[in-house]
Amino acid sequence: MSLQSSGRWLASVEFCRACSALSSNGAAMTIRTTPRVLSIAGTDPSGGAGIQADLKSIAANGGYGMAAVTALVAQNTQGVRSVHTPPASFLTEQLTAVSDDVCIDAVKIGMLGDSEVIGTVGRWLAEVSPAVVVLDPVMVATSGDRLLAAEAEEALRLLLNQAHLVTPNLPELAVLLGAAPAADWQEALAQGRELSRRHGVMVLVKGGHLPAEDCPDALVDVNGRLAGEVVEFRSGRVRTKNTHGTGCSLSAAMATVQARTGDWTESLKEVKEWLFGALVRADELEVGKGSGPIHHFHQHTPRPADRFSTEVWERTAGIRAEIMELDFVRQLAAGTLSEAQFGYYLAQDARYLNGYSRALARASALAPTEQEQLFWAKSAHNCIEVEAQLHREWLAGRGVQSEQGPVTKAYVDHLLAVSAAGSYAELVAAVVPCYWLYAHVGGELYDRYKSAGAAGHPYGAWIETYADEEFAEATRQAVAIMDAAAQQLPEQERERMMAAFEHSARYELHFFDAPRLYA
Structure with missing residues (x-):
């Protein structure tokens, strides 16, 4: 980093700390009716996942969305074709450009790609200290494909220590622990407890990959920040193939709503209801030939009852x-x-x-x-x-x-x-x-x-x-x-x-x- 860019970085830090002092006194998040949320993730030109899904989720849940791009991904509803990772120095420029100017109430982190990018984000988090950091550890796709180089996995584990909430799918939860994927819900919760213990982070354990008729999700924290170690919510399983970007959308929504409520349990309750509706009405969009996106703005779009x-x-x-x-x-x-x-x-x-x-x-x-x-x-x-x-x-x-x-x-x-x-x-x-x-x-x-x-x-x-x-x-x-x-x-x-x-x-x-x- 040049001396000039280092100076901008430090100025950005002082600006954001000043914002934090003014608006974060333990109840600050409850007074931000329109939280300013930064997504740090890759792109999806078809609009269903990544930065594009994050911005929709933030807006749908009452936030003002901003974005710093970690990777340019050529993909659509049928799969990823190629990935271009810009230099980490350019990611630094993006991050400082935002935090130089805007008080950031919450951060959602998605696709990071490699160790250098992870390190860049980690250093920025350490300096800026956002009040809410939600990390979606993009490591294993629903298809089972690995999305993060093996040598970068340890760097991502270290980044967990700087997050407030981590939202892995079950294969990702297993990779973070160096274990086999959970075979049932109780084993998934046990893995969530272990990840929380190791990294001092709250874990959102998601049951969507399990072959059950319902779809459980639970906040898991062994560090005393919840009413109990496990706070669980269940909903029916929505039978739709259009689930593209569900994980991205969930994590971005959690960051946004938490910045509004200051209560993780209330945030998950609200987000889960929103996401259920987004899945129920996903088929209305008719986007793409593969797994289409969820309907982010379903609550703002009249249901076609006249059909x-x-x-x-x-x-x-x-x-x-x-x-x-x-x-x-x-x-x-x-x-x-x-x-x-x-x-x-x-x-x-x-x-x-x-x-x-x-x-x-x-x-x-x-x-x-x-x-x-x-x-x-x-x-x-x-x-x-x-x-x-x-x-x-x-x-x-x-x-x-x-x-x-x-x-x-x-x-x-x-x-x-x-x-x-x-x-x-x-x-x-x-x-x-x-x-x-x-x-x-x-x-x-x-x-x-x-x-x-x-x-x-x-x-x-x-x-x-x-x-x-x-x-x-x-x-x-x-x-x-x-x-x-x-x-x-x-x-x-x-x-x-x-x-x-x-x-x-x-x-x-x-x-x-x-x-x-x-x-």
């Missing part, structure tokens, strides 16, 4: 819950389903697809636009030539033959009756559940299958098809067409659409349960 799909999805929530509790679904995910039941299911589905394709062809004939006409025609073709082929390949050689079952017949009769007598909007509502519920149940099945371990699963190849992005995109298009068809319809016609959708959804439930009754 037909929102209303009908909420009205059929009980049916979806019943489907996921069926023995067929549970055993299929676990790989314990009998081959006889699976064979019956595929044979019936092959027969169903023949009738379903006729309903789709009728929708194509009634479609008011060329785009919708082409969509339904292509879907009808796929039923016969693509999806049915998957069934035939599995059934071939197994000698599985089955007459059309009563549930299959009733479901097809329902679709054909709506095709013959119903309006285009009513027919669309009747055919969409086969897309939407199939995608929903398939996603749940795929998650359970992957959590249980895919190796040796007898139906693995079939379940893998549920991860197909092309089908997910077709489902989104079908739902959008349904919403368009429902717009400006009289209430009576919307109710007929609703009834058609609910009847089909109920038939989907019976269809999944039929192998238990008839195989």
